[in-house]
Amino acid sequence: MKVLLVFAHPEPRSLNGALRDVAIRELEAQGHEVRVSDLYADGWKSEVDRADFPVLAPDARFRPAAASGEAFVADALTEDVKAEQEKLLWADVLILQFPLWWFTMPAILKGWVDRVYAYGFAYGVGEHSDRRWGDRYGEGTLAGKRAMLIVTAGGWEEHYSARGINGPIDDLLFPINHGILYYPGYDVLPPFVAYRVDRLDDAGFEAVAEQLRERMRTLGSTPSIPYRRQNGGDYLIPSMQLRPGLGDPGATGLALHLNGAGAAGPGWVDEA
């Protein structure tokens, strides 16, 4: 397979850098082709602004979504953005690797999403009518491909557990897994999360590294998170609410959007 790893840590000598190298070596040992977007090393620009849309008239009001759609159709996005889109189309698997900063991705990676996920490419795709609300959540430009997160956290795993104070890691990552990866079509694999990474000794590192190697060996076979497809019949149109009777009647929250046996709990989460 072809794998794109988007890496968002400022220090190559970090634990993140070491885990990245572990992942790449294992993928290559398995015969996969790997490309890396190293956002800090590449000096990635984080902010969506007028400079992203050179065709926008200087006195025009800047509407980010409209400008993005117009530039995408006209093939007038900036070269850095187009290069990333080409990598996404090339890759069978996308991996986003980052340290968890304030319970989500670092700004530079959010800026990669904000800028690369153009209107017409990652959203605003497909028929919008009374029967379909576009190709998203399981359909779209990147459908048929797989994606997963590699995340490091300083905190304890217990603090991110079902009753942990930070909130369950699955819920914290839902805006990314469901909202950023599943949205444009990816099948999303359970995340690989390493906890208490500031306290790892050599043996601890090797244990985490081996768990990561196993995930890389099973990249093509690991079952994806069973999110519900938008246009598969589970949601009402146009309110896009889950049909009455689907999901545990007493359930609220994010687990509603999981289909089938996995929906009852966080059992699909990697316990690394």
Place this chain on the structure above:
Amino acid sequence: MKVLLVFAHPEPRSLNGALRDVAIRELEAQGHEVRVSDLYADGWKSEVDRADFPVLAPDARFRPAAASGEAFVADALTEDVKAEQEKLLWADVLILQFPLWWFTMPAILKGWVDRVYAYGFAYGVGEHSDRRWGDRYGEGTLAGKRAMLIVTAGGWEEHYSARGINGPIDDLLFPINHGILYYPGYDVLPPFVAYRVDRLDDAGFEAVAEQLRERMRTLGSTPSIPYRRQNGGDYLIPSMQLRPGLGDPGATGLALHLNGAGAAGPGWVDEA
């Protein structure tokens, strides 16, 4: 009161810009003192990197949290970061205003959090022992102050409802409200969320503006979201898991961390 509004939209002529001006005018009419951090206009730097820590030796491995803590103690953070920290200490109320991009804040605002929330200032504060896990989640540097979000979304409110496909807005914003605002001590007010903002006509805008004015008039009296204090007895230490018996026994997910009557549902959310 003193109010700091951090604004993260690239276009002053946007709906966000108009709502910002509505909020400022109402706050000033109520006699409050308002300062604005306009991140795009100020050319805010989004990425945490070595340049943030001039005292770091050039050949030293860059550990972001450690470098942040050392620079904070030595008063060696960069001037832009120190200026924002001073504004946070000055303000009685913090407002973060942004368009919802990919279910969270734009990169430039995440970069404001990543850089301004230094170790020793917003985290790593207070006693860490077998009795206390630091001053966080209701305690900390910014305790006693209030904070709220002003958010605009292109999508429908139904899509962000309890059973809506995007996930409930409260859950999507939990990493920000609980993880970024409550964490360093703020009392967090229900967010103000405006939906379908790309389709607003003049009457629609005026309705949203009036709802926002009302929120600005009640900034000092609106009850805050009843998150549970970390060190108030509800969580086990050191696992920081909610004590058995607290919360609905069948409940999972983020609503567990709400205390009292409001915990059963999203009734505390502003329905703007």
